[in-house]
Amino acid sequence: DVKVTQSSRYLVKRTGEKVFLECVQDMDHENMFWYRQDPGLGLRLIYFSYDVKMKEKGDIPEGYSVSREKKERFSLILESASTNQTSMYLCASRVRTGEGGFYGYTFGSGTRLTVV
Amino acid sequence: TQLLEQSPQFLSIQEGENLTVYCNSSSVFSSLQWYRQEPGEGPVLLVTVVTGGEVKKLKRLTFQFGDARKDSSLHITAAQPGDTGLYLCAGAGTASKLTFGTGTRLQVTL
Numbered sequence: 731d732v733k734v735t736q737s738s739r740y741l742v743k744r745t746g747e748k749v750f751l752e753c754v755q756d757m758d759h760e761n762m763f764w765y766r767q768d769p770g771l772g773l774r775l776i777y778f779s780y781d782v783k784m785k786e787k788g789d790i791p792e793g794y795s796v797s798r799e800k801k802e803r804f805s806l807i808l809e810s811a812s813t814n815q816t817s818m819y820l821c822a823s824r825v826r827t828g829e830g831g832f833y834g835y836t837f838g839s840g841t842r843l844t845v846v
Numbered sequence: 847t848q849l850l851e852q853s854p855q856f857l858s859i860q861e862g863e864n865l866t867v868y869c870n871s872s873s874v875f876s877s878l879q880w881y882r883q884e885p886g887e888g889p890v891l892l893v894t895v896v897t898g899g900e901v902k903k904l905k906r907l908t909f910q911f912g913d914a915r916k917d918s919s920l921h922i923t924a925a926q927p928g929d930t931g932l933y934l935c936a937g938a939g940t941a942s943k944l945t946f947g948t949g950t951r952l953q954v955t956l
Binding site for chain 2: 734739763765770771772773774775778788820822834835836837838839840
């Protein structure tokens with residue numbers, strides 16, 4: 731079975747801490763994504779990466795950065811955690827779109843981050 | 847930013863009932879996907895619809911893509927407790943990015 735693995739299911743961090751969320755996929759996918767999910771707001775795209783060392787801002791990149799040094803790993807970094815970053819964070823990957831095709835995302839199980 | 851509105855937000859029904867979830871936008875999408883998310887897990891892809899007017903069936907689930915490729919619906923026949931979850935539609939616009947809807951939380955009770 732293909733897998734996207736997020737390193738932690740639950741995290742509690744203090745305001746001002748630097749937080750690293752790790753995501754690893756074993757499908758050799760080029761594209762990887764970080765979303766946050768909040769009640770009533772759905773999934774909002776933070777950052778995505780088309781390939782190694784490439785990154786693009788999503789809809790809500792403020793307060794976040796990312797790193798993609800290897801194809802299988804995409805890390806989300808909260809430079810200085812704040813309480814409004816308390817959320818469920820979901821990582822996803824997908825193969826690059828082929829001609830005429832659009833492939834679905836495979837998601838990890840999520841990391842529920844609480845910033846106190 | 848493209849927006850997708852889902853309705854209803856919440857739905858609580860009894861086993862055996864039928865239901866329809868709607869996903870609407872003012873934007874045109876090249877394709878639209880539906881996902882189901884169970885508590886404590888990430889969303890799982892159910893279906894992708896690509897052609898305007900397309901209808902796809904997955905057992906008791908019927909998915910339809912609007913003729914103008916701006917809206918979609920999910921119909922469940924004879925709902926079962928195993929259908930409980932959060933249903934998300936997602937539209938494909940530019941490049942590889944998906945825009946997700948606000949979600950419909952379905953509860954099916956015995």
